Amino acid sequence: MKLENDLLIRTANGEEVERPPVWMMRQAGRILPQYRAIRSKLSGFKELATTPSLAAEVTIQPVDELDVDAAIIFSDILVIPEAMGLDYELVEKKGPLFPKTIQTMADVERLLEGEEAAANLPYVYESLDITKKELNGRVPLIGFAGAPWTILSYMVEGSGSKTFSKAKKLLYSQPAVAHRLLEKITTTTIAYLKTKVKHGANLIQVFDSWAGILTPEQYKTFALPYIKRIAESIEDVPVTVFAKGAWFVLEDLGKINCQTIGLDWNTNPELARELIGTDKVLQGNLDPCQLYAPTAEVEKATKAMLQNFGSKHIANLGHGVYPDTPLDSVKAFVNTVKAYRYESSLVS
Amino acid sequence: MKLENDLLIRTANGEEVERPPVWMMRQAGRILPQYRAIRSKLSGFKELATTPSLAAEVTIQPVDELDVDAAIIFSDILVIPEAMGLDYELVEKKGPLFPKTIQTMADVERLLEGEEAAANLPYVYESLDITKKELNGRVPLIGFAGAPWTILSYMVEGSGSKTFSKAKKLLYSQPAVAHRLLEKITTTTIAYLKTKVKHGANLIQVFDSWAGILTPEQYKTFALPYIKRIAESIEDVPVTVFAKGAWFVLEDLGKINCQTIGLDWNTNPELARELIGTDKVLQGNLDPCQLYAPTAEVEKATKAMLQNFGSKHIANLGHGVYPDTPLDSVKAFVNTVKAYRYESSLVS
Numbered sequence: 001m002k003l004e005n006d007l008l009i010r011t012a013n014g015e016e017v018e019r020p021p022v023w024m025m026r027q028a029g030r031i032l033p034q035y036r037a038i039r040s041k042l043s044g045f046k047e048l049a050t051t052p053s054l055a056a057e058v059t060i061q062p063v064d065e066l067d068v069d070a071a072i073i074f075s076d077i078l079v080i081p082e083a084m085g086l087d088y089e090l091v092e093k094k095g096p097l098f099p100k101t102i103q104t105m106a107d108v109e110r111l112l113e114g115e116e117a118a119a120n121l122p123y124v125y126e127s128l129d130i131t132k133k134e135l136n137g138r139v140p141l142i143g144f145a146g147a148p149w150t151i152l153s154y155m156v157e158g159s160g161s162k163t164f165s166k167a168k169k170l171l172y173s174q175p176a177v178a179h180r181l182l183e184k185i186t187t188t189t190i191a192y193l194k195t196k197v198k199h200g201a202n203l204i205q206v207f208d209s210w211a212g213i214l215t216p217e218q219y220k221t222f223a224l225p226y227i228k229r230i231a232e233s234i235e236d237v238p239v240t241v242f243a244k245g246a247w248f249v250l251e252d253l254g255k256i257n258c259q260t261i262g263l264d265w266n267t268n269p270e271l272a273r274e275l276i277g278t279d280k281v282l283q284g285n286l287d288p289c290q291l292y293a294p295t296a297e298v299e300k301a302t303k304a305m306l307q308n309f310g311s312k313h314i315a316n317l318g319h320g321v322y323p324d325t326p327l328d329s330v331k332a333f334v335n336t337v338k339a340y341r342y343e344s345s346l347v348s
Numbered sequence: 349m350k351l352e353n354d355l356l357i358r359t360a361n362g363e364e365v366e367r368p369p370v371w372m373m374r375q376a377g378r379i380l381p382q383y384r385a386i387r388s389k390l391s392g393f394k395e396l397a398t399t400p401s402l403a404a405e406v407t408i409q410p411v412d413e414l415d416v417d418a419a420i421i422f423s424d425i426l427v428i429p430e431a432m433g434l435d436y437e438l439v440e441k442k443g444p445l446f447p448k449t450i451q452t453m454a455d456v457e458r459l460l461e462g463e464e465a466a467a468n469l470p471y472v473y474e475s476l477d478i479t480k481k482e483l484n485g486r487v488p489l490i491g492f493a494g495a496p497w498t499i500l501s502y503m504v505e506g507s508g509s510k511t512f513s514k515a516k517k518l519l520y521s522q523p524a525v526a527h528r529l530l531e532k533i534t535t536t537t538i539a540y541l542k543t544k545v546k547h548g549a550n551l552i553q554v555f556d557s558w559a560g561i562l563t564p565e566q567y568k569t570f571a572l573p574y575i576k577r578i579a580e581s582i583e584d585v586p587v588t589v590f591a592k593g594a595w596f597v598l599e600d601l602g603k604i605n606c607q608t609i610g611l612d613w614n615t616n617p618e619l620a621r622e623l624i625g626t627d628k629v630l631q632g633n634l635d636p637c638q639l640y641a642p643t644a645e646v647e648k649a650t651k652a653m654l655q656n657f658g659s660k661h662i663a664n665l666g667h668g669v670y671p672d673t674p675l676d677s678v679k680a681f682v683n684t685v686k687a688y689r690y691e692s693s694l695v696s
Contacts, residue, residue, distance in 0.1 A: 165670050168637035169637055169640040215613050247595060266593075287563050292520045
């Protein structure tokens, strides 16, 4: 199906465009009253994520309400451990909790991987089918997965953590176990993302949420090679890699076979461009807390961000939008981007 | 009193030395069986921190057990809010909790500041007196405080947080309140640190633990100017600034009037030296999780770190040592540094 608004895809493919496309990480979520209305009737996040008709509905809500340039399928990065055989719960206000964790090679060997594991997520693929049908080509649909290191960190640590010291301990004390686990996560993620593309995902984003707690050397050993393999395996649609906090490997990320690199709000666009080079499209990076400011200041900060990035840019926040962000500020952000025009297209 | 081992002070003052001095953030703590023995008899951390004889005892334990080149006074950065009139509790396994938080200008106006506030911490100064007496000049004693932004973040957020979004919201939505609060924290911190120096602190370290969650622009507006004032106010002893995660302002930190800059494990020494210049001494930065590796690898990684830094270096971890770190690994780290010699002194 041809897309009515293909600005995101043209931008990710490096074409010259009239303005940057805009969407927000976590746009399908608590910032929207429509989302909160649905969520309040359910037992929890997982019921929403595993009910395809509802997941599709909340995926489309931000397109209706905010008129963003893309939808991102409502799901969770931790479906991958679950598909591999490691169940998790989502504890309200606490985050994910894995009753069992991975500690030994035997634990890793018991896990499913690749297509066999990815086949355990039919509800995600069905969510994509319904979303594609209901979006009817209005905007592209983004599919996503966690990067292998981030997925490992939850599987080993068992929950969120300030330091992820148990997960990092595995890298230092049992590197062979870590690599075997990363391998299995990678083959599962590749099969999963390829299936998402078959079911209509127009762009893939890989989230390395805990990239920033590794040393540069660890990142090059335990994270980058696996992301590289994932990026190389996705052939039909553009790929975005967002390694939060990993400023120290931006130069290396610039060399992998992806189209777009996401930036957090610590990283100024000029420096990122210098490290990454001119090939890639950059995505980001307004501080999500900037949206707590009065709307006039949100507009000013958004314009400044757009000017700092220049072309080859997908406008976004530097992290997921926080649940208590005022909707007016969110709209000020989105609308400022949508009203912006690159000078070259004004001239031509 | 003349110091028997003044290697840390000579290094911080830029003198040529035979090897880097070594100490560890959180060395007075749970890694030591002696510490756990004392702690188990008490109601909690605060009882230990507010009982000068005990605080002095645990301050000296790592000098006895590990033979490190410095002691750091056992205390907490959150004594400053308490001295200003904002009490906190330390909840086991959860961290600090402020029953009341700062939200408005009226809240800020009620707080004490400067010498009047600093006078509320006699037990800290008494801990220093006892420690100095019992150390009897063996090694220098380090005094410390939190940087104003980090202290503000706890006073506003009320607890630890992954995002500190409430604290950042204050910066964006009520910048005048934030600056007034930072001002009061700064005058209190200066009075507090000067008193610590009077009571024998031989070096001062300022910890900006939450530096890394600000944008570069916010850091330059709400954090750096206050750290600069503190560094300029401490005249008689060297000052170390450790802004964790704030790689993006290393160049600016290099320009303030301090002797040493602490680095976390994300920041490679070559890049730091390039950004900071050759004037400052650098401190850090082995990943604390590296100490989970077998001791032979700890030794190898420590040597590699020493070589990467070269001279003008104080050996430390890139963060506080984690409580479950094996004591053998800690000793391997310390002893590897102590056995190291700079080539120039081998030759001369």
